[in-house]
Amino acid sequence: MHTILSKETLAPDVVRFWIDAPPIARKRRPGQFVIIRISEQGERIPLTIADADPAAGTISLVVQGVGKSTKALNRMMPGEQILDVAGPLGQPTHIVPGMSICCIGGGIGTAVVYPIAAGVKAAGGTVTGIIGARTSDLIILSKELSAVADPCLITTDDGSVGRKGLVTDALKHLLDTGFAFDEVVAVGPLPMMRAVCDVTRPLGLKTVVSLNAIMVDGTGMCGGCRVSVNGEQKFVCVDGPEFDGHQVDFGELAARLRAYRDDEALALEQYQQRASV
Amino acid sequence: MAKKIGQKTKTPMPTEDAAVRRHTFGEVALGYSAELAIQEAARCIECKNMPCIAGCPVEIDIPGFVRQVAAGDFDGAYHTLSLKNVLPAVCGRVCPQEDQCEQKCTLGVRFEPVAIGRLERFVADYAAAKSITNGAGVRPPTGRKVAIVGSGPAGLTAAADLAKLGHSVTMFEALHKPGGVLMYGIPEFRLPKSIVEREIDSLKRLGVDIRTNHVIGRTFTIDDLFNELGFEALFIGTGAGLPHFPKIPGINLVGIYSANEYLTRSNLMKAYRFPEHDTPIVRGKSVAVIGGGNTAMDSIRTALRLGAEHAYLVYRRSRDEMPARAEEVEHAQEEGVDIVLLAAPVALLGDDRSRVRTLRCVRMQLGEPDQSGRRSPVPIDGSEFDLDVDTVVFAVGQGANPLIRSTTPDLPTNKWGYIVADPDTGVTQKPGVFAGGDIVTGGATVISAMGAGRRAARAIDSYLTLIAKEQS
Ligand SMILES: Cc1cc2nc3c(=O)[nH]c(=O)nc-3n(C[C@H](O)[C@H](O)[C@H](O)COP(=O)(O)OP(=O)(O)OC[C@H]3O[C@@H](n4cnc5c(N)ncnc54)[C@H](O)[C@@H]3O)c2cc1C
Ligand SMILES: Cc1cc2nc3c(=O)[nH]c(=O)nc-3n(C[C@H](O)[C@H](O)[C@H](O)COP(=O)(O)OP(=O)(O)OC[C@H]3O[C@@H](n4cnc5c(N)ncnc54)[C@H](O)[C@@H]3O)c2cc1C
Ligand code: SF4
Ligand code: SF4
Ligand code: FES
Numbered sequence: 003m004h005t006i007l008s009k010e011t012l013a014p015d016v017v018r019f020w021i022d023a024p025p026i027a028r029k030r031r032p033g034q035f036v037i038i039r040i041s042e043q044g045e046r047i048p049l050t051i052a053d054a055d056p057a058a059g060t061i062s063l064v065v066q067g068v069g070k071s072t073k074a075l076n077r078m079m080p081g082e083q084i085l086d087v088a089g090p091l092g093q094p095t096h097i098v099p100g101m102s103i104c105c106i107g108g109g110i111g112t113a114v115v116y117p118i119a120a121g122v123k124a125a126g127g128t129v130t131g132i133i134g135a136r137t138s139d140l141i142i143l144s145k146e147l148s149a150v151a152d153p154c155l156i157t158t159d160d161g162s163v164g165r166k167g168l169v170t171d172a173l174k175h176l177l178d179t180g181f182a183f184d185e186v187v188a189v190g191p192l193p194m195m196r197a198v199c200d201v202t203r204p205l206g207l208k209t210v211v212s213l214n215a216i217m218v219d220g221t222g223m224c225g226g227c228r229v230s231v232n233g234e235q236k237f238v239c240v241d242g243p244e245f246d247g248h249q250v251d252f253g254e255l256a257a258r259l260r261a262y263r264d265d266e267a268l269a270l271e272q273y274q275q276r277a278s279v
Numbered sequence: 280m281a282k283k284i285g286q287k288t289k290t291p292m293p294t295e296d297a298a299v300r301r302h303t304f305g306e307v308a309l310g311y312s313a314e315l316a317i318q319e320a321a322r323c324i325e326c327k328n329m330p331c332i333a334g335c336p337v338e339i340d341i342p343g344f345v346r347q348v349a350a351g352d353f354d355g356a357y358h359t360l361s362l363k364n365v366l367p368a369v370c371g372r373v374c375p376q377e378d379q380c381e382q383k384c385t386l387g388v389r390f391e392p393v394a395i396g397r398l399e400r401f402v403a404d405y406a407a408a409k410s411i412t413n414g415a416g417v418r419p420p421t422g423r424k425v426a427i428v429g430s431g432p433a434g435l436t437a438a439a440d441l442a443k444l445g446h447s448v449t450m451f452e453a454l455h456k457p458g459g460v461l462m463y464g465i466p467e468f469r470l471p472k473s474i475v476e477r478e479i480d481s482l483k484r485l486g487v488d489i490r491t492n493h494v495i496g497r498t499f500t501i502d503d504l505f506n507e508l509g510f511e512a513l514f515i516g517t518g519a520g521l522p523h524f525p526k527i528p529g530i531n532l533v534g535i536y537s538a539n540e541y542l543t544r545s546n547l548m549k550a551y552r553f554p555e556h557d558t559p560i561v562r563g564k565s566v567a568v569i570g571g572g573n574t575a576m577d578s579i580r581t582a583l584r585l586g587a588e589h590a591y592l593v594y595r596r597s598r599d600e601m602p603a604r605a606e607e608v609e610h611a612q613e614e615g616v617d618i619v620l621l622a623a624p625v626a627l628l629g630d631d632r633s634r635v636r637t638l639r640c641v642r643m644q645l646g647e648p649d650q651s652g653r654r655s656p657v658p659i660d661g662s663e664f665d666l667d668v669d670t671v672v673f674a675v676g677q678g679a680n681p682l683i684r685s686t687t688p689d690l691p692t693n694k695w696g697y698i699v700a701d702p703d704t705g706v707t708q709k710p711g712v713f714a715g716g717d718i719v720t721g722g723a724t725v726i727s728a729m730g731a732g733r734r735a736a737r738a739i740d741s742y743l744t745l746i747a748k749e750q751s
Contacts, residue, residue, distance in 0.1 A: 025498050039455055045548065045557040046455070071557060086455040088492035218548070218558075221453050221494055222680050223520040224540035228531055235524065235531070240682065254531055257633030261533045265559035272554055 003083040007060060012142040015067040016110065017076045018052070024059030026051070026089045032121030033095030033212070033244055036061070037220040039086040040075055047071050048217045048239070050114045051090060053146075064113035064142065070269040077277075091220045092243050095187075095210075101127040104176065104183045105151060106169050106198055108134045108190020112143045114212050115189045116150075123150040130181060131155065134169035134190070138162035170197045177205070185210060188247065192256050199247040211247035213238050213255060216262070229255050282324040287390040290319040292397055297613040301583045304467040304551060307610055308372070313353070316401040320349035323393045326385045331395060334383035336730035339363045341380060341395055348398055357406040360399060365439040365482075366432060366729065368407060368474045369461060371400025374726050375604050407477055417485065418445035423743045426451060426504045426513040427487075428495045428683070431459020432725045433516030433716025435482060436732030437739070441514075442485040444740050449510070450482075451493040456547060459518055461725070463547040464539070466577050468584065469607075472546070496682035501690065505711065511746060512711045512739045515698060516732060519717035521678035525569075529627030534561050534635040538574045538674035545581050563670025565589040567638050569624055570674030571601040576608065578672045579616050590616045591666055595623040595643050595656045621645070621656065625663065627671060638666045677722050697721055705735030713739055 005022045012018050026036060035050045053062040067073040078084070095118045103122050107115035112133050119129045131151030135141045136159045148154040155172045156164025165172060173186070186209045188198040195211045202209045215227035215238040222240035229236055232249035236242065293309040294300075300307050311319065323345045331341040340359050347356035360367045374380075376396040384392035423446045427434045430452040442448045456462050458475045483489065495501065495517075504510045522537030524530050536544075541560070544550040548558035566582035568575050571594035579592050592611065594601060597620050601608060612618065621643045628637040642662035645654035679696035690709045691699045698707055698714040705713035715731025717723055 025493075029498060043549070043556045086492050088453065088455070088494055088498070090497055091494065218540060218543055219454060221520075221682060223522070224543055225522040225524060225537040226540045228524070230531060235526075254633070257533055258531065260632070261561070262559040265553060269554045269557060269559070 003085065004087045005083050006078055006080050009078075009080050012064065013140050015073075015076065016064065016140075016142055017067070018062055018064045019078075020060050020062045021084060021087070022059060023061050023087050023089075026087065027054045027059045027061050028056045030054050030061065030090035031094035032097065032117040034090035034092045035220075035243065036063070036087050036089030037091060037217065038063075038075075038084055038088075040071065040078070040084055042085070044074075044085065045071055046086075046218055046220070048091070048214075048220060050117070050212075052113045052117055053120075064110065066110040069266050070273040073270070074273065088220065091239060093241065095121055095244060097121050097125050097127070098184070099125045099127065101125075101184045102130075102182070103127060104130045104132065104173065104181070104186045105147070106132040106134070106173065106186065106188040106190070107143070107147070108169055108188075108194040109140060110142070111188075111190030111194070111212075112141075112147065115187060116143050116147055118187055119147060119150050128152075130176065130183065132157065132169050132172045132176075133164075134158070134172070134194070136160065168197070169194060170201050173198065173201055177201075183207065187211075187244075192252055192259075195247060196252045199250075203248050209247040210244050211250060212243045213245060213250065214243070214259070215239075215255060216259060229258075284324055284386065284390070286318070286322050289391045289394040289397075290315050290322075292394070294610075297610075297615075300468065301580075301614040304584055306471055307468050310404055311397055311401045313351075313401075313405075316348055316398060317351060319394050320345045320398055322386065323349070324386060330383040330385060331380045331393070334380040336379065336726045337363045337733060339380075339399075344402065345393060345395070345398060348402060353402055353405045354411060356402045357411055360402055364399075364729070365436050366478050366725075367399050368403035369432070369470060369478060370726055370729075371396050371398075371403055372470050372474075373465060375724060377605060379726065407474075417443050420447065421445040421743065421747070423447065423512075423747070424449070424510045425739060425743070426508070426510040428501075428504075428513060428515045429453075429459060429517035429716075429718070430457035430479075430489065431516055431518050431716060431728060432461060433518075433718075433728035433732040433735075434459070434514065435478065436729040437514045437516065437715070437736045438487045438732075439482055439485060440733055440736035441739060442482070442487050444736070446740070446743065448486070449488045449490060451495050451499070452489065452491045453494040454547065455491050457489050457491060459516075463543045464574070464577070466542065466546055466581050468580065469577065494682065496686040501683060501687045501709075501712065512713065512742055514705065514732070514735050514739060515683065515707075515712065515714040515718060516716040516728065517680060517683060517718045518728075519677040519679055519697075519722045521680045522673070523676050523678060524673055525624065525675065527624060527626055529629060529635065532627055532629040532635040533633050534563065534669055535627060535671045536561075536673070538568075538570070538578045538672055539677075541578055541672045542574070542581065545585070551581075551585055560585065561670050562586050563668070565591075565666075565668045566670040566672065567591040567593055567666055567668045568672045568674055569593050570676075571596065571603060572674060573603050573607060575674035576603045576611050578674050580611055580614060582670065582672070583614055583616070587670075591619050591668070592616050593619045593622050593624065593638070593640060593666075595621065596653070597621060597645065600653055619666075622664075623656065623658065624671075635668060635671055638668045638671055639663055640666065677717075679718060679721075695721065702731075703734060704738035705731060706738060711742070
């Protein structure tokens, strides 16, 4: 049982929790995630460890309510307990001391990219940030990312904050104006990660993406999270979640993410009916 | 002199009707009544050399408990069983008795052997119904700390034995529920989860501290368990839980599962009760399972219960080579599974949404015997045929999970990644670390994993005694 210590709304349907999880807080490294389950009937869902305080024994999770489990989680209040939290899972980000990196977060992906940026910064590297969203309300963690990334650009589709346009426009702009990176890390919706890879591929600029495959155990036992990387089968939970974006078969992953779409819609509908009465 | 031979065949076990059971997850075999148990137990001729005992990896005093059943002394029979077996209700259900105790039974030479497994199950269920617990002697606390990694039958047995020896035992399990394959793999209709939970509760009563959601290699490494948490010895029983997929086109289409995923979704996560439980599963109308072992049988019978109208079991050799228990194959056929022998998948084809629609197979013929003595299958050129499917489950063997290996460089493993350990003691080449069960042998059986747990517990006890001596 893991107590929720605090809760804060970052954007519509996006909540940041701090929860009590001392061994995980001590062990976790940037890029890793946990698998949680909130009730006896609940499913196991993966969430990135957005931040951790090893001394206090706490970790933070930033959750976007997209379906039944995440919406139910986002209704939980401080003092309540999350039934199961397992981790830290996945390979930590490969951080080379002193590296120069461009971290791109789209939507909830910013919560995944932020700990990577902070890790690179802590290892003496230089970080440039790009945060993108449809509109200003949906931009999250800009303060946190700005604290470790300089510059930290913001783009919105409607121009309500930052530059109008897509994160790829900002990336091209940076590259055109003489910025050079050892590596780009892009995390967000699949089309966004794919678009970033399309920009960097011709330049031979290494691009790491963090994949959100559907998981069950998170320990390499089920193979449900398998993806094709450079034609080879990889398990996202143990070989990833980060991979070379130029080698990922995004089309296959997109199809696998839709596997349970009808079931998910049904579960959400029934949950919302119950929640509204 | 041994008793005279009476009834020549096993007293039949009542089973749920196939037409009913193929749609429900209720238990298939219903168990003996007291009368049937006594009738069956009376068949044992109490032969002098008792070959059955040698067939049991944990050496249960089989004639002893069978005699007690025949005399109606079920409490006594339970006591005899629990001296050797910490999970009798489980073993009575899932042991491949035909290859073990019952294979050795003297009666079986000319007639059917004594139904030892069914009797074991009867006694364990009787004890549970009467809430008799095995109060086997617990030694006073020794103050020694032992960690058990993995809560399958190997870990459960080691934990119980060590706790009874007075050691302070903590068990770490990666998943949210303990039990290993008993919990996530073997389905409800063959091994009700309430039985596994009952066995785990009795472990807790022995004082074992069970910590779920602890992935060793991640939450703590093996070295952390020694250095940070102060354990003096540890037992690794993490099983063979890495699924294999063949390298054929289309293997990542939607609707294709490993048996591990399919069974975990259904058993551990209760996907068959979706949406009451949140985890979904593809409920195929036409399902093919590839493989011929227990895991394959469990998968295809699960598919039927999830509503499949066509259920194919595709196996590359002939019926005789199938590793699954005979009883399971019979049950599957009674329930309507279509067994396609001498065939192997070569490709999977999908629709425009990347959902699997076709399983392309090739016919096989049996060639010369290989090193294992089994005749190896060889594809017949040009014999491809297609099955219309919407779900395919691969149950084609397991490997060793690399999590512990990759974070414990000084723990030697063999070329398949299994931990190198002495079969008699579980001793590994890393001081204080013992291992047993599927993580050492590769996929085997519940009872052999339990045997390994028991032998390791004994060795760990000696090791701890030695440490205590050195310290004093
Ligand atoms: C390594 C990793 C890290 C992640 N980190 C975060 C994070 O920090 N914050 C965040 O909000 N989300 C994160 N996600 C995504 C999050 O796990 C899903 O949004 C969540 O599982 C959806 O569950 P649901 O019941 O709310 O929605 P559903 O309606 O069940 O599903 C919505 C969509 O989420 C995906 N999904 C469903 N079930 C799972 C599952 N068991 N595992 C993974 N994806 C699933 C599918 O694409 C599905 O279409 C991460 C995913 C992965 C793999
Ligand atoms: C579907 C299926 C049906 C079967 N049917 C039969 C049958 O009818 N009869 C029979 O005798 N045998 C059967 N078997 C085989 C039998 O179940 C196994 O041989 C037995 O369970 C092995 O026991 P174990 O203790 O070694 O490991 P497991 O039962 O595999 O348990 C290992 C446990 O360790 C945990 N673990 C793994 N890695 C870590 C880690 N890093 N940290 C913490 N915990 C970890 C796992 O989550 C798991 O709970 C079947 C197997 C399967 C898969
Ligand atoms: S534990 Fe298994 S092998 Fe031993 S007597 Fe019981 S059924 Fe037979
Ligand atoms: S071998 Fe068979 S008949 Fe002989 S003692 Fe054992 S169970 Fe009884
Ligand atoms: S989630 Fe099961 S193997 Fe990755």
